[in-house]
Amino acid sequence: MASVYKYYYPSQYSRKALNDGYFWFSKARNLNDPFDICAEIINLYPHFKNFLITKYGDIKSFYTKAHKYAICCFTTDCLNKHMWALYADSYKGWCLEFDDEHIIDGSKTGVPPKWYEVQYVDKYPNFNNPNLALPIETCSGSHILNNFFKDDPHNEERFFTYLLSLKEKSIWETEAERRIFLGDVFYMVNPSIDKSAIGYSIPWNTGKLMSIIMGSNVSEENRHFLHKMAQKWKVELKQVLPIVPSVDFKLTIHDIKA
Secondary structure (H helix, E strand, O other), X not given: OOEEEEEEOOOHHHHHHHHHOEEEEEEHHHXXXXXXXXXXXXHHXXXXXXXXXXXXXXXXXXHHHHHOOEEEEEEOOOOOHHHHHHOOOOOOOEEEEEEOOOOEOHHHHOOOOOOEEOEEEOOOOOOOXXXXXXXXXXXOOOOEHHHOOOOOOHHHHHHHHHHOOEEEHHHHHHHOXXXXXXXXXXXXXXXXXXXXXXXXXXXXXXXXXXXXXXXOOOOHHHHHHHHHHHHHHOOEEEEEEEOOOOOOOOEEEEEEOX
């Protein structure tokens, strides 16, 4: 068991997700980074692109497959100033702590979802090199690009999720992001799940929410709401606060009586 955290903007959609107990999995085209899940990067690697055309028949099929993925993003850091400022609207929102083990019921997604660590890079690897070694766990033991579509049919999926987990190091590295991928091309999402063209609402497993951490600038309305949610889910309520004055720009978390 380990803790993972998800930051929330103080919106009606975030309030609904917390009240109803679900995660939102966004389709690739709706992410906030235009370089994220950029399947068109393959156009810069003609040798590998031709290989994919041979396999898929049409490179557009590869792009279509990539953009059907839906993603839910988490982090291992609840004191991340970048994320409190960006994703929690300048500390006005909140951060939820979850137990990462079986965080989602596998019956809702076909199989238990798997965690993928985001790979932060300065630039994309040279996919034209068939002997390129990739940092991907495989059943066959081989990490060579040329073998990913040969030795084990599941390696194709592993390569795909690796490609979808690459992010720009200089901008995003501090996020320490972990991802779960879902979608009809990855897991067979239960027909009863609320689906739309832009993503999926997936209920979290009962008992996996561990605590609610509200930002230092939370409104009185949302403070009251978060108190109610802590009581509803029977979890600890906390608040992140800056240590002021401080010479090293640190945050601390205070326990709040729910």
